[in-house]
Amino acid sequence: MKAAIVAVGSELLGADRLDTNSLRLTALLDRYGVELRRKAAIGDSEEEIAAELRFLLPRVDLILIGGGLGPTADDVTREAVAAALGRRLALDEEVLAAIERRFEALGWRMPEVNRRQAWVIEGAEVISNPRGTAPGMRLESGGCTLFLFPGVPVELEGMTVDALEPWLAERSGGVARETAVLKIAGLPESVVEERIAPAYEQFGREAITILANAGEIRLQATAAGPEPERRARLAAMVARLAELAGDAVFTTREEDTLESVVGDLLRAAGATLTTAESCTGGLLAQRITSVPGSSDYFLGAAVTYSDELKVRMVEVPPAVLAEHGAVSEPVARAMAEGVRRALGSDYGVGITGVAGPGGGSEEKPVGTVHLAVAGPGDGEVEHRKLRLPGDRDRVRRFSAQLALEVLRRRLLAAAGGA
Amino acid sequence: MKAAIVAVGSELLGADRLDTNSLRLTALLDRYGVELRRKAAIGDSEEEIAAELRFLLPRVDLILIGGGLGPTADDVTREAVAAALGRRLALDEEVLAAIERRFEALGWRMPEVNRRQAWVIEGAEVISNPRGTAPGMRLESGGCTLFLFPGVPVELEGMTVDALEPWLAERSGGVARETAVLKIAGLPESVVEERIAPAYEQFGREAITILANAGEIRLQATAAGPEPERRARLAAMVARLAELAGDAVFTTREEDTLESVVGDLLRAAGATLTTAESCTGGLLAQRITSVPGSSDYFLGAAVTYSDELKVRMVEVPPAVLAEHGAVSEPVARAMAEGVRRALGSDYGVGITGVAGPGGGSEEKPVGTVHLAVAGPGDGEVEHRKLRLPGDRDRVRRFSAQLALEVLRRRLLAAAGGA
Numbered sequence: 001m002k003a004a005i006v007a008v009g010s011e012l013l014g015a016d017r018l019d020t021n022s023l024r025l026t027a028l029l030d031r032y033g034v035e036l037r038r039k040a041a042i043g044d045s046e047e048e049i050a051a052e053l054r055f056l057l058p059r060v061d062l063i064l065i066g067g068g069l070g071p072t073a074d075d076v077t078r079e080a081v082a083a084a085l086g087r088r089l090a091l092d093e094e095v096l097a098a099i100e101r102r103f104e105a106l107g108w109r110m111p112e113v114n115r116r117q118a119w120v121i122e123g124a125e126v127i128s129n130p131r132g133t134a135p136g137m138r139l140e141s142g143g144c145t146l147f148l149f150p151g152v153p154v155e156l157e158g159m160t161v162d163a164l165e166p167w168l169a170e171r172s173g174g175v176a177r178e179t180a181v182l183k184i185a186g187l188p189e190s191v192v193e194e195r196i197a198p199a200y201e202q203f204g205r206e207a208i209t210i211l212a213n214a215g216e217i218r219l220q221a222t223a224a225g226p227e228p229e230r231r232a233r234l235a236a237m238v239a240r241l242a243e244l245a246g247d248a249v250f251t252t253r254e255e256d257t258l259e260s261v262v263g264d265l266l267r268a269a270g271a272t273l274t275t276a277e278s279c280t281g282g283l284l285a286q287r288i289t290s291v292p293g294s295s296d297y298f299l300g301a302a303v304t305y306s307d308e309l310k311v312r313m314v315e316v317p318p319a320v321l322a323e324h325g326a327v328s329e330p331v332a333r334a335m336a337e338g339v340r341r342a343l344g345s346d347y348g349v350g351i352t353g354v355a356g357p358g359g360g361s362e363e364k365p366v367g368t369v370h371l372a373v374a375g376p377g378d379g380e381v382e383h384r385k386l387r388l389p390g391d392r393d394r395v396r397r398f399s400a401q402l403a404l405e406v407l408r409r410r411l412l413a414a415a416g417g418a
Numbered sequence: 419m420k421a422a423i424v425a426v427g428s429e430l431l432g433a434d435r436l437d438t439n440s441l442r443l444t445a446l447l448d449r450y451g452v453e454l455r456r457k458a459a460i461g462d463s464e465e466e467i468a469a470e471l472r473f474l475l476p477r478v479d480l481i482l483i484g485g486g487l488g489p490t491a492d493d494v495t496r497e498a499v500a501a502a503l504g505r506r507l508a509l510d511e512e513v514l515a516a517i518e519r520r521f522e523a524l525g526w527r528m529p530e531v532n533r534r535q536a537w538v539i540e541g542a543e544v545i546s547n548p549r550g551t552a553p554g555m556r557l558e559s560g561g562c563t564l565f566l567f568p569g570v571p572v573e574l575e576g577m578t579v580d581a582l583e584p585w586l587a588e589r590s591g592g593v594a595r596e597t598a599v600l601k602i603a604g605l606p607e608s609v610v611e612e613r614i615a616p617a618y619e620q621f622g623r624e625a626i627t628i629l630a631n632a633g634e635i636r637l638q639a640t641a642a643g644p645e646p647e648r649r650a651r652l653a654a655m656v657a658r659l660a661e662l663a664g665d666a667v668f669t670t671r672e673e674d675t676l677e678s679v680v681g682d683l684l685r686a687a688g689a690t691l692t693t694a695e696s697c698t699g700g701l702l703a704q705r706i707t708s709v710p711g712s713s714d715y716f717l718g719a720a721v722t723y724s725d726e727l728k729v730r731m732v733e734v735p736p737a738v739l740a741e742h743g744a745v746s747e748p749v750a751r752a753m754a755e756g757v758r759r760a761l762g763s764d765y766g767v768g769i770t771g772v773a774g775p776g777g778g779s780e781e782k783p784v785g786t787v788h789l790a791v792a793g794p795g796d797g798e799v800e801h802r803k804l805r806l807p808g809d810r811d812r813v814r815r816f817s818a819q820l821a822l823e824v825l826r827r828r829l830l831a832a833a834g835g836a
Contacts (some may be wrong), residue, residue, distance in 0.1 A: 013454045015445035018436045028432035037466060039459040048455060055473050063490045281707025282700030285721045289637075289699025290809060292775050299728040303703045303719035305712075309761060313718065313731070343727060356671075359712050394709060 002060045003035045006052055008067035008077050009151055010043040020147075021066045021156050028160055031177045032168040033224065034062065044068060049080035057084070057144050064164070067136035069112040079149060085123040085141050091115070093355065095126055100132050108322030124148075127163045131155045136163065163362055173224045174266035179358070180238045184217040184248045185258050188406035192217050197242045204239050215401035216258065219245065250408060258404045259287045265411040266297035271346040271376060273407075275301040276314045276339035279369060284400040299345050303396070304335065314338035314350075325364070327352050332370035333381045336402075340374045347375035349403050353386070355395045369399045373406050376414060382406060419452045419589070420478045424470055426485035426495050427569055428461040430711075439484045439574050446578055449595045450586040451642065452480065462486060467498035475502070475562050482582070487552035487571030489531040495566060496537055503559050505540040507712045509533070513544055517551050542566075545581045549573045556580065571663075592644045598656045600637040602666045604678050604823035610635050621655050633819035634676065656802065668826060676822045677705045683829040684715035689764040689794060690827075693719040694732045694757035696744065697771035697787060702818040717763050722753065732756035732768075743782070745770050750788035751799045758792045765793035765828075767821050771804070773813045787817045791824050794832060799823060 005026070009017035019041050029036050037060055042048050049068070066349035068077030080117040082089050096118035105108040117134050120126055123160045125146075127136035134150040136159050147164055149156045169176065184192055189212040197218065199208060203221070211218040223230045242249050250261050266273055272382055275284050285301035288294055302313040305324055310316040315338040316331055335350025353369030367388040374381045384406060389396045423444070423661070425437035437459050447454050453797050455478055460466050474481055485593040486495030498658040500507050514536035538544055545565075546556035552568040554577050565582055567574045586600040587594065602610055614637065617626060621639070629636040639655040641648045660667050668679050684691055691712025693702050703719035704711055720731040725744055728734040734749055742748045771787030778784035785806040792799045802824060806813045 013444065015441055015448055017439070018441065020436070023433055023436065026431065028434055037461065038470070039431065040456040045455075051473075051477070052456070054476065055469075058470070138758065176652075200719065277700075280704070281712075281716075282695075282703030282719055282721065285700030285723075286698070286704050287719075288813065289723060290814075294699075295723055298723050300723040300731065301700055301719075301721035302706075302722065302731070305701065305703075305707060305719075306717040309718040312761070313720070343730070386784075396708075 001062055002037050003029055003034050003062040003064065003318060004037055004056045004057070005039045006049070006063060006065045007039070007041045007151070008044065008065060008070050009041075010074070011065075012041040019066075021059040021151065024068070024153075025064050025160065025164075027167060032172045033175065033177065034168065044074040044076055044079045046076040049077060050084040053081060053084035053146075056139060062146055063144060063146045064149070065146065066149045066156050066298065069117065069136070069148060069150045071116050074190075078116075078121060078281045079137075081137075081146065082121045083141070085121070089119045092118050092120040092126065095120060095135055098128070098135070099350060102133055102142070118210065127159055129155055129159055131158050133158055137156060137162065138167070148283065155310055175224065176227075176230065177222055177224040178230055178234055179222045180234050181252065181254055182221075182238065182241055182245065182249045183251050183256065184219065184245060185250055185408075186402055187213060187217065187248050190216055192219070192245060192248070195246070195248075196241055199237065199240050199244055201303050202240065203233075207237065208241070219249075247409070247412065250405075257291070258401065258408065260291045260406050261293045262295060262408050262411065263288070263294055265408065266347070267416065269346075269376075269411060269415060271411075272297050272299050272344075273347045273349070274299050274339045274343040274345040275349040275351070275403075276310075277301060277303050277336035277349075277351050278305060278310070278335070279355040280351050280396050280400050280403075281305060283396050284291055284349065284351065284403055285401055287404070299343055299413045302339050302343070303402065310335065310352075314342050327354055327364050327370060329370050329372075329383050329385065331371040331385055333374075336372035336374035337381055340384070343390055345375070346377075347407065349373050349407060351399055352405055353388075353395065353399055355392045355399075357392060367395050369395065371399065371403045371406065373403070373410050375410075419480055420455050421447055421452050421480040421482065422455055422466070422474045422478045423457045423636060424474070424481060424483045425457070425459045425569070426462065426467060427459075428492070430459040431461050437484075439569065439571055441570075442575055443462060443482050443484070443582075446583060448716055450590045451593065451595060451836040452586065462492040462496040462696040463495055464498045464501065466674075468502040469503035470626050471499060471564075479562055481562060481564045483564065484567045484574055484833050487554070487566060487568045488777065489529070489551065493534070496534075497540060499555075499557075499564065499566060499748070500539045503539070503557070506580065507537045510536050510538040510544065511539060513553055516546070516553070520551055545577055547573055547577055549576050550749060556581065556585070573824055583835040585607055591641065593646065594631055594645075595642040596648055597638050597640045597650055598652050599670065599672055600639075600656065600659055600663065600667045601669050601674065601676075602663060603633060603668055603826075604635065605635065605666050607635055610637070610663060610666070611726065613664070613666075614659055614717065615807045616664055617655065617658050620658065621651075623722055625655065626659070633816045637667075654691070665830065668757065668823075675709070676819065678709045678828065680714055680822050680826050680829065681706070681709045681715060683826065683833065684765070687764075687794075687829060689829075690715055690717050690762075691765045691767070692717050692757045692761040692763040693769070693821075694728075694753035695719060695721050695767075695769050696723060696728070696753070696770050697773040698818050698821075699812050702767065702821055705818055705822070707783060717761055718759070728753065728770075732760050745772055745782050745786055745788060746792075747788050747801055751792075751801055753793035754790035757798055762792070764795075765791065765825065767791050767825060769817055769821055771806075771813065773810045773817075775810060785813050787813065789824065790818065791821070791828050793828075800828060823833060 124137040124139040132155040135150040223233040304310040316334040340348025356366030370385040542555040542557040555566040582791040641651040722728040734752040758766025768790045774784030788805040
């Protein structure tokens with residue numbers, strides 16, 4: 001089956017808006033093996049929309065149209081589709097009653113303009129829209145099926161789940177594609193690729209994709225086919241990938257983040273955390289506290305941007321600063337240990353580095369970062385020296401990401417040893 | 419003049435990539451008063467691209483095509499355009515020599531596949547591409563002009579500046595549109611709209627747009643016409659809007675952020691800053707330190723997530739915490755004053771609140787935030803109580819934004835009083 005997507009709305013032809021509904025629709029088409037041939041964005045012009053549809057009708061089997069079903073005069077998708085197919089529009093009393101009821105429920109009278117939304121194209125099946133006033137439609141013309149959806153993302157999404165997905169599922173005879181994810185932090189993409197190479201051979205290269213972004217790697221495994229086989233294959237792929245990638249995988253749940261996984265480990269251990277941050281300037285604390293309920297395990301942070309505050313807030317010895325400089329292994333270690341002691345937590349993280357663009361030297365170029373993790377108790381402090389590429393923002397984000405990953409591994413080791 | 423944009427590349431029909439080149443092209447078309455009628459994304463199919471072009475040729479005056487000019491077999495834009503126009507392709511020796519030189523300069527021999535990129539459509543003018551190997555083309559057919567660009571954003575952008583903009587400027591006879599920006603923080607959109615209403619009457623409603631995002635408002639003024647009049651009109655609009663919006667405008671420079679403006683004010687005053695953060699968890703410090711050179715004025719921060727650390731790090735009296743609770747005016751005031759004193763800065767900011775989703779009560783619902791600014795010296799501490807809508811992330815971002823705005827006004831007042 002070949003498909004096309006048409007996004008209607010003059011705002012989609014401006015310099016600051018893209019049609020994002022098409023991504024949702026594309027993911028759904030992918031799932032059922034439908035090939036997307038083209039996407040178009042068109043303004044609120046009956047003539048332009050109709051011309052596009054006349055162009056598409058002989059070329060594809062499925063046309064998904066989003067937008068232009070509102071109540072105002074510039075919403076002309078209904079008229080354009082009717083014109084392109086040579087069909088009439090008729091007022092549907094049932095649809096009108098539903099729209100009136102929706103307004104009544106909100107305590108308003110239906111404005112006269114909303115009557116427009118009750119006009120239905122001859123031969124169309126109405127798709128109800130519980131999240132808004134504009135109903136959708138499904139209709140057939142020649143060998144082509146057209147779906148009309150409103151452009152409001154939450155309404156369109158709801159209606160694709162209610163009406164488009166079941167239609168696709170039926171047409172595909174239960175054959176679908178499904179994707180599972182494994183998230184990895186702290187390893188370069190090439191290393192992950194090398195580790196999982198045997199899975200490529202076993203399951204096929206197209207079945208596994210690697211996406212890298214800001215120090216995090218997503219492994220996506222995709223399986224297609226009817227229900228029981230598909231699930232079994234997906235489970236086998238995830239198990240194999242997890243085995244190959246090892247403990248670098250921090251989660252197989254889409255909703256998890258590295259900071260939420262670290263938080264879960266701290267909560268499970270009944271342990272508390274504090275951070276001492278120089279070059280990241282609070283970014284690590286901000287990420288940790290972005291997780292609801294993080295006050296269960298996170299006590300606070302010392303952002304020690306100046307040397308003086310490294311001494312005053314987290315007890316870095318002035319002699320160590322003088323001898324090694326602020327960006328050094330001994331200072332990172334002293335920060336991690338000092339923040340743990342000064343603020344009274346089980347674990348402490350210290351980060352110090354040169355984020356740039358200024359402040360670099362031959363010995364310590366921009367991107368030089370030292371991070372350390374202390375705790376639990378007075379055991380060994382763990383240290384990593386990093387040489388990170390990229391600009392200020394990227395150096396800061398990578399530093400926070402890798403600090404979380406070192407902490408996660410330390411928490412895992414502590415849990416395993418308990 | 420009517421235009422269409424065609425983005426070529428099968429990756430643009432996947433579930434996670436949108437054609438962003440079109441936004442740049444649209445902004446340029448806007449500038450010269452060219453009306454964009456439609457955008458399309460098409461896969462690497464000669465037949466599909468040619469069909470789209472045959473559809474567009476009689477409908478628009480200008481077609482901008484991006485992508486499909488690479489050296490590999492799936493780059494078929496050259497062939498598709500030639501087919502749609504009924505023209506031949508011929509190897510251009512000059513283009514070939516330029517591609518070979520480019521490889522030589524990098525110390526490589528040109529791979530044989532790159533010869534493809536030297537094929538030029540009959541009648542086309544070649545647009546050189548100093549940032550890559552694929553040259554572009556401009557050609558005329560009937561009343562329509564076609565531009566072919568590579569899809570790599572940096573290459574396309576460079577070539578639009580070198581070749582498309584001058585062409586548009588010439589066709590427009592020097593008439594263009596230009597936009598100026600005024601940025602505002604800390605005021606609701608409706609209040610800004612009310613204040614600037616007289617400017618709508620004076621300059622026309624279409625000439626001024628308001629965009630609100632995350633506690634920040636962008637006022638955009640647009641003027642069109644030939645050079646001297648356009649600039650004069652734009653300057654008059656900016657002056658009038660600045661007068662109406664008053665000191666809520668924190669900058670008229672696109673590159674400024676609220677945190678960079680606050681930093682400039684601190685640097686000018688020779689003053690230092692520290693922050694004490696509870697619900698924002700380091701977000702404010704992170705924003706302040708995202709500005710290069712912020713170590714000139716920012717000393718550090720105390721992220722006092724737990725009550726105990728509010729006492730220990732920034733000297734909030736335990737009796738005040740016990741009597742009023744952590745989310746209260748007295749605690750915010752004590753945090754601002756305490757962090758200034760404990761960490762030794764001229765200014766101190768304190769933020770405490772309920773970011774949610776948990777932790778709210780009838781008296782202090784989610785979104786209740788107290789912020790305070792202390793300094794310079796031991797003068798009056800300024801306090802604001804906020805009731806912010808939205809989820810955890812939004813509450814945190816608004817809190818940091820408004821703290822920066824209160825601080826900015828205090829710095830302005832101090833500078834004015836000096």
